[in-house]
Amino acid sequence: MMNGDNSPEFRKKTCCGSMPKRFCVGEHLWLVYVMAAMTKKKNRVEIKDNEAVGDGFVVLDAATGCLVEVNDAYCRMTGYARDELLGMHASRLDGSDNRKAVFERIQRVVKNEFEIFETTHICRDRSLIPLELSVTYSHVQGGQVLCFVRDLREKKRQEQALLEAQKNYEMLFREMLNGFAVHEIICDAQGTPVDYRFLVVNPAFERLTGLKAEDILGRTVLDVFPQTEQTWIETCGRVAINGDSIVCENELGSLGKRFEVTAFRPNPGQFACIFVDITKRRKAEEALRESEERYRFLSDLTMEGVFIHRNGVISDMNAAMARMVGFKREELIGRMFFDFVHPDDRDLVLRKLLEQGSTRYVVRVMKRDGTTFTAEVEAYHANRGGENCRVTAVHDITERLALEEQLRHAQKMESVGRLAGGVAHDFNNKLQVILGYSEMALETLDPSDPLFPDLKEIYHAAQHSGNITRQLLAFARRQDIVPGLVDLNEVVEGMLNMLRRLLGEDVELIWNPAAGPCTVRMDMTQIDQVLVNLCINARDAITGAGRVQLETRQVSIDPAGCKKLVGAFPGEYVLLSVTDDGCGMDGETLGKVFEPFFTTKKVGKGLGLGLASTYGIVKQNEGFIQVESEPGHGAAFRIFLPHFADQVIEAPSVEADSLPRGHGETILIVEDEEGILNLSGAILKRLGYQVLSASLPDEALRLAETYSGQIDLLMSDVLMPGMTGKELADRLSVLYPRLKQLYMSGYADHVIERDAHVEQEVLLIYKPFSRMGLAETVCKALKKKGAVQR
DSSP: OOSSOOOHHHHHHIIIIISOGGGOOSSSOOOOEEOGGGOSSOOSOEEOOOTTOOOEEEEEETTTOBEEEEOHHHHHHHOOOHHHHTTOBHHHHBTTOOHHHHHHHHHHHHHHSEEEEEEEEEOTTSOEEEEEEEEEEEOGGGOEEEEEEEEOHHHHHHHHHHHHHHHHHHHHHHHOSSEEEEEEEEEOTTSOEEEEEEEEEOHHHHHHHOOOHHHHTTOBHHHHOTTOOHHHHHHHHHHHHHOOOEEEEEEETTTTEEEEEEEEOSSTTEEEEEEEEOHHHHHHHHHHHHHHHHHHHHHHHSSSEEEEEETTEEEEEOHHHHHHHTOOHHHHTTSBGGGGBOGGGHHHHHHHHHSSSOEEEEEEEEOTTSOEEEEEEEEEEEEETTEEEEEEEEEEOHHHHHHHHHHHHHHHHHHHHHHHHHHHHHHHHHHHHHHHHHHHHHHHSOTTSTHHHHHHHHHHHHHHHHHHHHHHHHHTTOSOOOOEEEEHHHHHHHHHHHHHHHHOTTEEEEEEOOSSOOEEEEOHHHHHHHHHHHHHHHHHHOOSSEEEEEEEEEEEEOHHHHHHSTTOOSEEEEEEEEEEOSOOOOHHHHTTTTSTTOOOSOTTSOOSOHHHHHHHHHHHTTOEEEEEEOTTSOEEEEEEEEOOTTOOOOOOOOOOSSOOOOSSOEEEEEOSSHHHHHHHHHHHHHTTOEEEEESSHHHHHHHHHHOOSOOOEEEEESEETTEEHHHHHHHHHHHOTTOEEEEEESSOHHHHHHHTOOOTTSEEEESSOOHHHHHHHHHHHHHOOOSOOO
16 A cells, blocks of 8 residues: 555545546546655655556656556566566566667657557566556656556457457458358349349359359349349348348359358348359259169069168068058058068067078068968168168069979979889780780680689789779870870760769769860870769769769960969860869868879778879870869869860771781891780781791891891880880891881880880880780781871
8 A cells, every 4th residue: 555645535636636637548547646745754656556447557757767656456467566666667677678768768758748559568477468558747756657557468369369260261261162252232212122232252152153253243143143033132132131041042054053052141231142062962962862763663663572671660662562561651661570470480580680691581471461471581781871771672482482382293293103104014014914815815715614714804804904004104194095186075975974874873964065176186095084083083072962063165375374374385275174062172182182092082992093194194185284172162173185176087997807817927026025025926926927036136136137038027115225126127127128117115105206216107006905906006017107006
């Protein structure tokens, strides 16, 4: 505190009376001072700080330049104690540390009596502090310089910050990639915005638009872009007048660019725009949208279902997937895909979801109506929109599984057929021997001979066994047949009486023939066998009274129909259907119904060859068979045979009843089955022929080379070890150019043609054959080469 009177009256008097107005600088009164004349003991000004303000005050002796008084605020600014400052020369505090310059400034203040300037003072820690000094000269005490000191550090910081901000703004304005422009809105007399003027544009604006600042500044937008719409000017006017900031898109057709514009008001009547060129982005988005539309289009066209889920929740799917489950796409979005998995398969799906990478498995999928289908599913992880998801492809394999099952069944039937055909062929050779020898023995014995009945029973048993082999060969498509053009209606009508007796009085037989002829190429005995097998099967399925219906129709099958009918090919067919109202069959029985030796009848009631042989006969004649049945609803067998609508049915030839005999012609018999070889030789010898016998082709060649006479006929088995009958005949024809040929076989035509390459004009006799058949065929072969004997 300073010495002297500090009463309010004294402060008021000195402040308002003695101090000049120029002492009061700024917004605050910094000094209350006391003139030294009021005390005789002290010849100096005494000062007390006003604690409400923070400016410093320093008094210098004008003559010496030394400090004679300071206040506490200045002490705090510089870090000195008051005692350290009093008596210190002002140059020691001046940032320039130039005594002469400080003295010259003091003299200038004495001369001008008042001066304001900025300078720096050195603090006690040797740091510099910026200050503003308001300096006044006073004549008291021989001349003093009164200095009001304001700390400029905060001001300098603010000025520096403002300067940095200005530099940053200028750099941003200059270097920013987005266009920037400031405009002045132009209104008409009613205050409606009608145009605006370019005030400022940055370099980015010039790059984006191709316009130069010197060419557009001061000009209006309608002058630069005459096609600018009035609505855009009005929108910008609302920003400039009302201060409503906007973000919008604007397309400049003249530039071929599209911009995202952010507009705001920097000053009343003005608006600033930040332009972002989004032309490439919009084109990319448009390309992406078109790509997604193409993907969606192609995805919806595919027959394979595809859906995307996140944590089991469906987020998207294609139209095929929606069709598969019977829903609309929008009904499925947001649902759990587990809702469409069969409950018994959900554990499998859950395990597959836990696997890493892609997975593939088969699952049953539930449809809207409660039915299911079998699907092959392939799922893999993906990233969509920055989120992990699971993409799943679903392929309905119900039809494929059915086809695979049909293929397995066909392969099984083929394998069983080969086995059955092989067994029947070998058994047929044995039956040939039994039938031949028993027939010759019966001719030589008197009916009264005790052996005659026994031989007759053997003969009849062999004939019955022949029926079994024919059924096996029919199933294997290897039995001997004589196909010809027949009207299926006439054949069925000729069988009706026998079929009615076969069905019995309790079963009604209904016959619905087609209106026109149903011409097929088939052995009539095969048609009889098929009808008998199917009618017996129908009779055994009926308990008590019932009904069996026979029907023929002419049908045409196109490629689409082939997909529904297994084994079908496009073309014209004759349909023969046999329908009953019996007990029907379940699915398991239907899958085995054509297998040989499969039967649901009691032991002794059936061998299980009837439907198997029917299947073989139909396949052998290039047809196919379908069966439909349900337990308790009967069964329907439908046979499709190729229709020969334009073919003429030939009248059957009449065979002679007499047994042809030979006239000493030489016949070379080649047969690897010894029993048939001996039997054939015995029959031909009794008919008056010379016979040479060989069991193998090589043996036959040696025999022919050493034989001195003429060999008139080669009677050979079609298929033999080491060489076919055709190959043997070709080699023998070199030795005997006029050699006739007759082949024996237990196989069907297509097997012979495939494996033995026997031409159709060569005579052929099938095993087992009778004496009459052998005699007639040999006679025909010796006369000339005719058509194949069926």
